[in-house]
Amino acid sequence: MTLDSSTLDAADIGSLPGVGVLIIGAGIIGCAIADRLALAGASVRICEAGGLASGTTAHGEGNVLVSDKGAGPELELSRLSRRLWPEVLARIARTMPEEAAAVEWDPKGGIVVATDAAGAAALADFAAGQRAVGLHCEDLDADQLAQAEPALTRDVTGSVHYPDDAQVQPVGAAAALIGSAAAAGAVIETRCVVTGSIVRDGRLIGVRTSRGPRYAEVVINAAGPWSGRVAQRLGAPIAVRTRRGDVLITAPMPPTVFHKVYDADYVGAVGSSEAELQSSAVIESTHGGPILLGSSRRECGFDNRLRPDSMAAIARRALRLYPVLADAAIMRAYGGFRPFFADHLPVIGPDPRLPGLWHATGHEGAGIGLSIGTAQVLTRALAGRAGELDIAPFTVDRPAVIASGRIESDAGHLPL
CATH class of the missing domain: 3.30.9.10 (D-Amino Acid Oxidase, subunit A, domain 2)
Structure with missing residues (x-):
């Protein structure tokens, strides 16, 4: 599949018409990706096992930091995100002022x-x-x-x-992003547990869920701490800790x-x-x-x-x-x-073992701050377009991600 390679800024809304994307996870990462893709015209559906922003996103401090990252790819991702956050909130505020205000953006330093x-x-x-x-x-x-x-x-x-350090109210931020995505046509399903993959001719074309099959051209694993369990069920385990x-x-x-x-x-x-x-x-x-x-x-x-x-x-x-x-x-x-992951870098990009599967996970405690930049990097990679940030350091096929395929047990907690 070849996607439109035009830029994905506000002026280019609608540049990815009809591309079917299914995002697994409605935390801040999934919400930011949904917002970015829906604005570009993709047909977006989110499947969330629990409630909106009910996992890691609801249990953090809302940090948007550059201060805690040394020179390297994560610092560059954080700088990109920090630049984009005010732009995204200003765009949301134009049509959803109350939702944007609930983000409580505070560039306090x-x-x-x-x-x-x-x-x-x-x-x-x-x-x-x-x-x-x-x-x-x-x-x-x-x-x-x-x-x-x-x-x-x-x-x-x-x-x-x-x-440049800043803070948001994390659930408010997720709600504003998913509200923007929904306004652009995204469909959100909560209490929708992914149970397996649907593969045809070696390509992932959808997932099996507790609500029935869901088909898509692209499936994005953004399930945070539970992304290892999701990846295992899809047949492409990753070593999330x-x-x-x-x-x-x-x-x-x-x-x-x-x-x-x-x-x-x-x-x-x-x-x-x-x-x-x-x-x-x-x-x-x-x-x-x-x-x-x-x-x-x-x-x-x-x-x-x-x-x-x-x-x-x-x-x-x-x-x-x-x-x-x-x-x-x-x-x-x-x-x-x-x-x-063991190398303390997130995964952002396609899984070479299973065409059609992409991952956006492993941000640890920095997911709130990195979400907006992650959404841009992933969207531009989907479009086959080189962005301002090199995606190579975040690829799936690196030893820290594939090495052991270790999966944490989540028995007794979220129904993944």
Whole structure:
């Protein structure tokens, strides 16, 4: 199949008329892809095993970050996404202003801090590598840091400001994207479980679901942590791993935290493949007043229990940076699963083992921020058109993705 290779910006709406695409998963990645393809005129259907944005998307902080990625393909994807987010929201706002407002777009910027000499040296090296590829970040001295974050501890050995970091309300963002897709003709089916593949002459032409067969020219696996199970059922397993992350939410507070603030250990925790509990301080406010406290990482399959050791580690680290939070009331806590591959890069592109199957998964905790860029990269690849970002680093046929075909068990959780 050859798709129209024209650009897919707003001026080219309708440039992919009638191409049948089935997206598995209605999290932020699936919603962003649906929006992009539906605007281009594709015939889009989403099959979601649970509810809209009910999995990983509903259990994150809404980060749109460039600060936590070192020089390389993921940083370039994050920069593309960060540039596209305001453009996409402005386009949605023209016809769906309430939905766009519910995204709560907040380009607040981020500040990364170190609290010892080793951390300061590592942070300086990390920032220098980012600057070398053109990322804008600024060192802050003690006075500048105190002005930016008055309640932050003064026991800081180094800090870097990233003005391009931003935040969204993740479910609101997914709802706005899928609403835009629906307005352009996309069909959304929830409680629709994919159970197998429909293959003809070696090509995937559809999927079997709990609601009957669904046919399409292109099937996109965007099922997040459950994409490994989906891929296995379609006959093309991928080695998706999952880590659980937990978040604490305070009761509404007066203005206390003005940027996304996190300690320099966060980057190491994200980039690690260790299975045991790892934690770092990630602190930010929300439009409604509560403060989000993260973060943790632990491989535990699909065990959905909140664990006291994780919550205690998050609280200790948060208090280290913001002692004023000692009197804050914790209103609730939640956790979710983040999909990743061993090389810590997502998969975006076609599966060479099964023509007709594409994957868009493995973004771990960065899926909210990377979703818009992922949608553009995948759409332009489907069109056979070279985009501004090289898709090669994200291909399926790399060792971290195909090597073992490891599949996490999800028994007792979502009906995948």
